[in-house]
Amino acid sequence: MSTPLLVLDEISKVYGSGDTAVRAVDAISLTVERGELVALMGTSGSGKSTVLALSGGLTSPTSGEVQIDGANLAALSARRLARLRRRTIGFIFQEYNLVPSLTAVENVALPLELDGWSVGRARVAAREALTLVELAGLEARYPADLSGGQRQRVAIARAVVGPRELILADEPTGALDSENGERVLALLRRRVDAGAGGLLVTHDPAFAAWADRVVFLRDGRAIDESQSQRPLTTQGAAEASSL
Amino acid sequence: MTVRHGLLAILGEGACHGYQLKQEFEVRTGGSWPLNVAQVYSTLDRLVRDGLVIEDSARSDGARRYRITEVGRAEVARWLYSPGVEASAVGRDELPTKIAIALTLPGTDVAATVQAHRRAAIAQLQELNALKRDEHRSEVSDLGWELTLDAAVFAVKSRVQWLDHAEAKIARAQRESGALPYGLRDDLPGRGRPRAAERTPGDAEARR
Incomplete structure (x- = not known):
C-alpha cells in the first residue's frame, strides 16, 4: 500500500477565541488516494471550503495534522510549503482566477515558470495541458476573449499542468451551465483516472456523484458518506496509464 | 399516452x-x-x-x-x-409526505431522515453516472439514451435540492420557534370517519 496522497487526521479549525470562538471544522479525518476523487457536500457554513483550504496548506489547522504524500505540512518551512503547493497541488476555484493580461497558454505556464522551468519547456507543457482540456487552437486568447466554460477549462489546465498530483477544486462548476459543468467534471475525472487525487467541494449533487466517495459535512463534522458501488472511471485502466 | x-x-x-x-x-x-x-x-x-x-x-x-x-x-x-x-401531471412524490409526518412525531431525528434519503439519492446519481460512463465508452453513441439518463439525473438532483432546502427550512423553524408542534390534537373531529355531509370537496379530491 503506497502512502495516501492526502491525509487529514482529526483536523479542527477554530476561528476567534473564548465565547466568540467558531469551530468551523471539528475533528475531520479523511484520506484521498491516487486515482480517487472525493467530494465534500454540505450547506454553506458546514466547513467544506475550510477543509479544502486546510488540505492545500492555505490555512493551518488549530489541531490535528495534514499530510501530503507523507509530509506533515506543519513540519515544513514556509519555503518548502510554498514549493509543495506550486509543484504538487493544483487549485481550481469558482472564479477561475486567471491573470487577465496573460494569454491562455501564459496563464497555464505561469506556475511552472515560477517554479524555475524555462519559458520554452513551460509553454510546451502548457500547450499539452490545454489540449487535454480540449482548448487546442485557443492558446493565444486572453481570458476576456473566452467563454466562462473555456476560462474554467484554462483554470483546470493550470491546475493539472506539470507534475501536479493533488487537485483541490472549490465549486469549479459554480458559474457554469449544466452542460459545461459536466464537461469540466469529466476533465477532472479523467485526470484523476490517470493517477491524480482529487478533492472536490460542490453543492451540486449531480456533479458530486462523479466522485468515488461523497462525504457529507454538517456544522464542521463529517456526518455520513456515500461510496460508489461501481467504478466511475471514464476510461479503462490501460488507457489511463497511457496518459 | x-x-x-x-x-x-x-x-x-x-x-x-x-x-x-x-x-x-x-x-x-x-x-x-x-x-x-x-x-x-x-x-x-x-x-x-x-x-x-x-x-x-x-x-x-x-x-x-x-x-x-x-x-x-x-x-x-x-x-x-x-x-x-x-x-x-406531477407524479405523487411520497417523500414530502414522509418528512411532514416525521416532523410531527416526537423523538424522530428528522435531520437523520433527510440525510438517509439524501445519501440514497446520491448513490442513485453515482449509479446513473456509471451508466453514463458506460455510454461514453461504448462504440456507438446513443443520444436518446443519454438524454433519458440525463432526465433521471435532473429528477434525482432536484430531490436532493429539495432535501437541502427542507433541511435548512426545518433548522430555521426550530431555531426561531424551538421544538415544532407535535403530539395528537384533541380539536380534530371525534370517533370514526366524518359523515358524508361533513366531508369537504377537498377531502374527496385528496382521497382520489
Whole structure:
C-alpha cells in the first residue's frame, strides 16, 4: 500500500477565541488516494471550503495534522510549503482566477515558470495541458476573449499542468451551465483516472456523484458518506496509464 | 399516452408491421421503455379504431402493415408541439409526505431522515453516472439514451435540492420557534370517519 496522497487526521479549525470562538471544522479525518476523487457536500457554513483550504496548506489547522504524500505540512518551512503547493497541488476555484493580461497558454505556464522551468519547456507543457482540456487552437486568447466554460477549462489546465498530483477544486462548476459543468467534471475525472487525487467541494449533487466517495459535512463534522458501488472511471485502466 | 403517440409518430416515417414498430420504438428510446408485441397490436387496434392509422391492403410478405392517416399526422404534430399530460401531471412524490409526518412525531431525528434519503439519492446519481460512463465508452453513441439518463439525473438532483432546502427550512423553524408542534390534537373531529355531509370537496379530491 503506497502512502495516501492526502491525509487529514482529526483536523479542527477554530476561528476567534473564548465565547466568540467558531469551530468551523471539528475533528475531520479523511484520506484521498491516487486515482480517487472525493467530494465534500454540505450547506454553506458546514466547513467544506475550510477543509479544502486546510488540505492545500492555505490555512493551518488549530489541531490535528495534514499530510501530503507523507509530509506533515506543519513540519515544513514556509519555503518548502510554498514549493509543495506550486509543484504538487493544483487549485481550481469558482472564479477561475486567471491573470487577465496573460494569454491562455501564459496563464497555464505561469506556475511552472515560477517554479524555475524555462519559458520554452513551460509553454510546451502548457500547450499539452490545454489540449487535454480540449482548448487546442485557443492558446493565444486572453481570458476576456473566452467563454466562462473555456476560462474554467484554462483554470483546470493550470491546475493539472506539470507534475501536479493533488487537485483541490472549490465549486469549479459554480458559474457554469449544466452542460459545461459536466464537461469540466469529466476533465477532472479523467485526470484523476490517470493517477491524480482529487478533492472536490460542490453543492451540486449531480456533479458530486462523479466522485468515488461523497462525504457529507454538517456544522464542521463529517456526518455520513456515500461510496460508489461501481467504478466511475471514464476510461479503462490501460488507457489511463497511457496518459 | 407516450407509447400510443410514439408508435404513431414512427408510423409517420412509413408503413410498418407490429414487430418492426416495437423494435423501432425501443431503439429510439434507448431501450429504456421495453414493449411487448401484444401491447403494440392492441395499441394499433385502437389507433385504427380512432381513424389515426389504417391497415395496409398490400401484404407482400404476409405480415400486416399499418399506415398513418392524415388525421394521424395532425395528431402527431399536436403531440409534438403542445404540452400534454407529461407537462402538467406531477407524479405523487411520497417523500414530502414522509418528512411532514416525521416532523410531527416526537423523538424522530428528522435531520437523520433527510440525510438517509439524501445519501440514497446520491448513490442513485453515482449509479446513473456509471451508466453514463458506460455510454461514453461504448462504440456507438446513443443520444436518446443519454438524454433519458440525463432526465433521471435532473429528477434525482432536484430531490436532493429539495432535501437541502427542507433541511435548512426545518433548522430555521426550530431555531426561531424551538421544538415544532407535535403530539395528537384533541380539536380534530371525534370517533370514526366524518359523515358524508361533513366531508369537504377537498377531502374527496385528496382521497382520489
